[in-house]
Amino acid sequence: MVCGVGPEATGILRTVSYAVHTDVYEGPVDLLLHLILKDEVDLYEISLSRVVDGFLAYLDGLASAVDLEMTTEFLVIAATLVDLKARRLLPGPVDVEVDEELALFEQRDLLLARLIEAKTFRDAGNAIEARSQAASRSWPRTAGLEERFLALAPDLLAGVTPADIHAAWLRVTAPAPPPPRVVLDHVAPVRVSVGEAVDDLMARLPGAGLLTFRALTDGLVDRMEIIVRFLAVLELYKQGLIELGQAVTFGDLEVSWVGEPGSVFAGADAYEG
Amino acid sequence: MASEAARAAEAILMVADEPVEPQLLAQLLEVSPARVDELCEELAAAYQAEDRGFLLARVAGGWRFQSHPDLAPYVERFVLDGQPARLSPAALETLAIVAYKQPVSRAQVAVIRGVNADAVMRTLSQRGYVEEVGRDPGPGQAVLYGTSRMFLERLGMNSLADLPPLADFVPGADVVEALERGLGADDS
């Protein structure tokens, strides 16, 4: 099934040009978030890892001309999706202490607050746009002084010498501080796909029993690599090959292998290549 | 018979190429700034009553003549410069953050947006909407940004106080509920 794009979604369509192609959904990634929030697409049904892998492949294909704005938009949305999905997949607060439950609420409230803040400024930005559109229907008078007054106007070039003009030119063309580099370190060097991360986990976990997520991401400094690793963990959890636990709120996420010996990852074919 | 001060205000505003502050007009007309605002408001009301094709508006802290928005289709054809290109949604969101949180550093903007804001901030300052307004006194002395006079002019606002309160944009209960559902808060 492929979700239709309703007319109310067209405003979102212009924001992100990267499109998601999965079995359940095809369209811009921003719209995906919108639909999930409206409960029109089931989060469980979306393979986030395919979304991320697809995006990484897309970036590779772009070679040099990467649109930084689009990349960062994608990362925000992907991070929000991962966050949402993690919260749904993690064991619920079944028999946690009241304190821990409160802490969980707090954590959720923090995320909620961020989403509300983001939505607030997005809407405020739209209001600014509307005002600017309305204001742009009036043009200011800029005719300035009539000739008969020009002679009275102080000569703005009084005391200015050709050397001053030269100095001003040098000032304006002085090498600026190096132009901000388009930092893609957090995206481009990630050569590990979710599929590869799944393979790696499948190799390590059965023999290890229980490992913390921290241990599984030991040595990874790149945020994107950690996200990819986290997505791989979620995929294995969906397959019922691992259990996830958290002894203490905000404590380490514990990953334990529960699959039969010799289990294979059912979704593995989705990651070939 | 129109008052000399009102007529002088009309004459000066006709040759000004940017909004003229009431303080300056007051000094030139030898009346109080409050009286200037009163005079200009009377003039603006008269033009409206006479159904003129122009307005007297208070923009960016001063008074200026401008064309009536009704007549945009005619003026558009006359003015050769195209309208400035529209801002992207990301740039608009960033502009809103600067407008409401100013003075604000790029790092602070990045925290709210969740992404690096350098490229967007550069676009906004190149277009003249935001500008450096100071330095953070703390360590690092980060550059602080605010909206420019041109931002007010482009939005046809007299001052930042004309911005609708940010509270107007906080999503309503229905949206918050939907977000909460998305976070699985309805389990409990």
Added chain:
Amino acid sequence: MASEAARAAEAILMVADEPVEPQLLAQLLEVSPARVDELCEELAAAYQAEDRGFLLARVAGGWRFQSHPDLAPYVERFVLDGQPARLSPAALETLAIVAYKQPVSRAQVAVIRGVNADAVMRTLSQRGYVEEVGRDPGPGQAVLYGTSRMFLERLGMNSLADLPPLADFVPGADVVEALERGLGADDS
């Protein structure tokens, strides 16, 4: 109720920087040039009857708003007291860009300066220091600016060749070194 054509004429004349020819107005308003003159004469009479501080005058073959001669003393005070007496650093830099890069469009100036240059360019051209020298042959046909004869006179120059040449700029030792490294000069 004022006619749409009369209101449109008011709007266009209000934003025009120079007298607008009746032929052009006629085309924009979709009436005959004779009708334009009639409309403008009616407007001019109305302003006079209302004792406005401005008038609509036929100047140099076109119509324009201007301040009423009665009020010249106020406008003169505005020119003397209300206007900056010297060029701002930003204006000087813009003028330098036009001087060295002419013919140059406003957009090109903005790119070099890194900020919008429209207001500064307007001031410079109103003061007669820069002027239109042509149109970009490319799409959009942007107006190209150059420095004026007045600019040369005020700076005591005979021609642009009297500006200090840009080649006089000697890069520092570090820059030269970096350039040489970049060219592989250190291989030899």
